[in-house]
Structures are given as structure tokens and as C-alpha cells.
Amino acid sequence: MKLIETQALEQALAEFARQRDWDCFHTPRSLILALTGEVGELAEIFQWLRDGQAEAIMASGEAEHVRQEVADVFLYLMRLAMVLGIDLDAAVRDKIALNAKKYPPLHD
Amino acid sequence: MKLIETQALEQALAEFARQRDWDCFHTPRSLILALTGEVGELAEIFQWLRDGQAEAIMASGEAEHVRQEVADVFLYLMRLAMVLGIDLDAAVRDKIALNAKKYPPLHD
Amino acid sequence: MKLIETQALEQALAEFARQRDWDCFHTPRSLILALTGEVGELAEIFQWLRDGQAEAIMASGEAEHVRQEVADVFLYLMRLAMVLGIDLDAAVRDKIALNAKKYPPLHD
Amino acid sequence: MKLIETQALEQALAEFARQRDWDCFHTPRSLILALTGEVGELAEIFQWLRDGQAEAIMASGEAEHVRQEVADVFLYLMRLAMVLGIDLDAAVRDKIALNAKKYPPLHD
Numbered sequence: 001m002k003l004i005e006t007q008a009l010e011q012a013l014a015e016f017a018r019q020r021d022w023d024c025f026h027t028p029r030s031l032i033l034a035l036t037g038e039v040g041e042l043a044e045i046f047q048w049l050r051d052g053q054a055e056a057i058m059a060s061g062e063a064e065h066v067r068q069e070v071a072d073v074f075l076y077l078m079r080l081a082m083v084l085g086i087d088l089d090a091a092v093r094d095k096i097a098l099n100a101k102k103y104p105p106l107h108d
Numbered sequence: 109m110k111l112i113e114t115q116a117l118e119q120a121l122a123e124f125a126r127q128r129d130w131d132c133f134h135t136p137r138s139l140i141l142a143l144t145g146e147v148g149e150l151a152e153i154f155q156w157l158r159d160g161q162a163e164a165i166m167a168s169g170e171a172e173h174v175r176q177e178v179a180d181v182f183l184y185l186m187r188l189a190m191v192l193g194i195d196l197d198a199a200v201r202d203k204i205a206l207n208a209k210k211y212p213p214l215h216d
Numbered sequence: 217m218k219l220i221e222t223q224a225l226e227q228a229l230a231e232f233a234r235q236r237d238w239d240c241f242h243t244p245r246s247l248i249l250a251l252t253g254e255v256g257e258l259a260e261i262f263q264w265l266r267d268g269q270a271e272a273i274m275a276s277g278e279a280e281h282v283r284q285e286v287a288d289v290f291l292y293l294m295r296l297a298m299v300l301g302i303d304l305d306a307a308v309r310d311k312i313a314l315n316a317k318k319y320p321p322l323h324d
Numbered sequence: 325m326k327l328i329e330t331q332a333l334e335q336a337l338a339e340f341a342r343q344r345d346w347d348c349f350h351t352p353r354s355l356i357l358a359l360t361g362e363v364g365e366l367a368e369i370f371q372w373l374r375d376g377q378a379e380a381i382m383a384s385g386e387a388e389h390v391r392q393e394v395a396d397v398f399l400y401l402m403r404l405a406m407v408l409g410i411d412l413d414a415a416v417r418d419k420i421a422l423n424a425k426k427y428p429p430l431h432d
Contacts (some may be wrong), residue, residue: 001113028154036147070196103128
């Protein structure tokens with residue numbers, strides 16, 4: 001079973017970029033800068049919160065903002081994977097398997 | 109159709125964290141710092157490359173390194189979505205729809 | 217000769233934070249998240265530019281914006297150094313000396 | 325009084341880059357990616373710590389590591405200011421004055 005429907009996502013994002021003439025902007029370095037920008041926006045929402053407040057944020061007026069920033073990070077990451085020719089679904093499965101070997105479980 | 113199999117991913121990552129006693133570490137602020145670290149590792153791979161070299165990186169010895177860093181960014185982002193109670197699949201679909209309104213297509 | 221007037225900067229920033237009751241917010245992890253946010257804002261200004269455009273940005277209407285973001289990164293970094301008890305001037309001098317050993321000059 | 329000895333720093337860093345043929349690499353976008361990488365390394369040191377542990381880090385074996393990463397962030401930021409023609413000392417003074425207006429003191 002696939003974890004990420006890479007093909008459907010690629011089709012949707014490729015069409016989106018093509019219809020807006022964005023392909024020429026989406027170089028790997030530009031997409032990593034865009035990813036940095038989005039992670040920065042997420043960080044700004046949480047920067048002055050205490051850990052307890054951070055966990056309660058989704059019950060606050062900031063919930064939709066957080067949800068959109070999380071989606072933005074994903075969308076630029078997916079687009080970066082596409083322009084690099086990385087199958088994100090396969091990369092994620094392989095990394096989970098690698099992590100399982102690198103960090104053996106402490107218990108069941 | 110789902111774009112991201114949130115439920116299967118959540119089960120896999122929740123079990124992974126539970127078996128290693130990592131749940132107490134995975135607060136929202138810690139996961140955003142971890143995300144910053146992984147985006148930083150991606151940035152380091154590309155920092156001194158020219159745009160042409162960046163596009164050729166997947167034909168170089170760095171390809172597997174890039175693939176793993178891209179997967180790491182996804183895994184921390186997915187985990188952040190989980191601890192915040194965000195359904196990443198729904199958030200991504202909603203953001204694509206929002207972007208389509210915000211940036212109308214220039215042509216077919 | 218000092219490169220950074222750490223003492224004068226510390227006095228100014230400590231008084232600034234005290235007068236606004238900000239000290240309790242300025243924990244190391246919060247300041248690193250704030251630093252991430254500011255670097256993200258810098259990245260956003262440059263994300264879709266080609267290298268030639270990036271070099272010309274200070275002749276554009278974005279010049280003052282860039283200047284302020286660069287200053288913001290410095291101010292959070294200086295504040296982080298302060299709360300960690302790091303003398304930024306000494307740390308920078310030591311790092312320049314270390315880099316000089318690690319990367320010997322190729323020529324005069 | 326200057327807060328940052330921009331001229332002395334610029335001379336030192338310009339000579340350092342020239343002697344190693346690094347000037348061609350130090351474009352604004354590359355320096356922002358390098359800054360992202362260094363902030364990411366700082367974030368990694370602090371990502372799994374609780375706030376209390378973060379404050380005690382300078383009494384731990386990680387102290388010198390933290391000190392070097394803080395210096396690295398400064399050095400790339402200073403270099404970015406240089407290639408953009410920004411006088412970091414003036415930019416920082418101006419930003420402190422601007423912040424003082426934007427956030428009036430709550431008390432003496």
C-alpha cells in the first residue's frame with residue numbers, strides 16, 4: 001500500500017505550476033529557500049509559547065493558520081521531490097525502514 | 109481518493125515512537141526545531157551549487173543523501189501534524205483548493 | 217580591538233527586554249525559533265530570484281526590507297548569545313582563527 | 325560608538341574569502357542557504373531538550389559546540405551583509421531605534 005499518492009500529487013502540482021508559468025521558478029535551490037520560509041512561518045507561530053500553550057494551539061484562533069502552514073511545508077517539499085525526481089512515497093518508506101534498524105525498539 | 113494515507117502513517121509513526129519511548133520528546137516546539145534541523149541539512153547540500161549543478165545532483169554521489177533528507181523533513185512534518193491533531197491529507201487538499209483561488213490560472 | 221561591542225549591545229538589549237517584560241520569553245529554544253522565523257523571512261525575499269536579480273536587490277524597493285531582516289537576525293542571535301552567556305565577540309574571533317586552520321589559504 | 329566594527333570584520337572576511345577563492349560562491353542566495361544550514365545545526369542541539377536543560381547547556385560538554393554554531397551564524401550573516409552592501413552596524417542601530425518606537429516600554 002502506498003503511504004503517499006505521489007503520482008496523483010505530482011499530476012495536480014505539475015498542472016498547477018504549468019497553468020501559472022511557475023515551472024521556471026521551481027529550481028531545487030528556490031524550493032529549499034521557499035521551504036525555509038514556510039518552516040520560518042511555523043516557527044514564528046510557536047516562538048513565544050510555553051510547551052503547554054503549544055499543545056493547546058489547535059483549540060485557539062490560530063488553528064487554521066497552523067494547518068495552512070503545515071500544508072505549505074508539505075507542498076513545497078513534494079514539489080522539491082518532483083523536480084529532483086525523488087519518489088517521496090518510496091523515499092519515506094525506505095527511511096522508516098532505515099530508522100527502524102538505526103534505532104532498535106526498546107520494547108514492544 | 110486520499111493523497112496521503114494519514115491513518116497508515118500515523119499508526120506506523122505512533123508505534124515507532126511508543127516502542128522507543130519518544131512520545132515525551134515530540135512536543136510541537138521540539139518537532140519544529142527538528143524540522144528546522146532537517147531543512148538546514150538539505151540547505152547545506154545545495155548551498156554552494158549553481159542552479160545547473162543543483163538540478164544534476166540526483167546523478168551524483170549525493171543522491172541517496174538528498175533522498176534521505178527529503179524523507180526526514182516529511183517524517184517530522186507528519187509527526188508534527190499528528191501531535192497537533194491535523195489531518196495532513198485534508199489540510200493539503202484544502203490548501204491546494206485555496207491556492208487555486210488565490211492564484212487563478214493564467215491559461216489552460 | 218573588539219569586533220563586536222558585546223558589552224554595549226548586551227546593556228542595550230537587556231534594558232530593552234526588561235522595560236517590556238520580555239525576559240521570561242527569551243529562553244534559548246524560543247530565541248532559536250525566532251531566529252528560524254527571521255531567516256525564513258530573509259529566504260522568502262530571495263526565493264524566486266535568479267542569482268543576478270539577488271545581487272541587484274539593494275537597488276530595488278526591497279532594500280530597506282532586506283536591511284531590517286538582516287538586522288533582526290543579528291538581534292536575535294545576539295540575544296541568544298546573551299542568555300547562553302556566550303561572549304559573541306570572543307566566539308567570533310575564535311571561530312575565525314579555527315576556520316583559518318581548518319581551511320588553509322590557497323594563496324596570498 | 326560603533327556596536328559592530330563592520331570595517332574591520334569586512335576586511336578580515338574579504339581577505340579570508342579572497343585567499344581561498346571563495347568569492348564566486350558567496351552569492352546572496354548561497355549565503356542565505358548557508359545561514360539556514362547553521363541555524364539548523366543550532367536547532368538540532370536544542371531540539372529534544374526541555375527549557376530547563378536548554379539553559380544549562382553551557383555547563384555541559386556541548387558548550388563549545390554551541391559557541392561555534394552561534395559564531396558561524398554571525399559569520400555568514402556578516403558576509404551576507406557585505407555582499408549586499410549593508411552596513412550591519414548601522415542596520416542594527418536603526419532596527420533597535422525602530423523597535424523602540426514599535427514596542428514602547430511598559431515601564432522604566
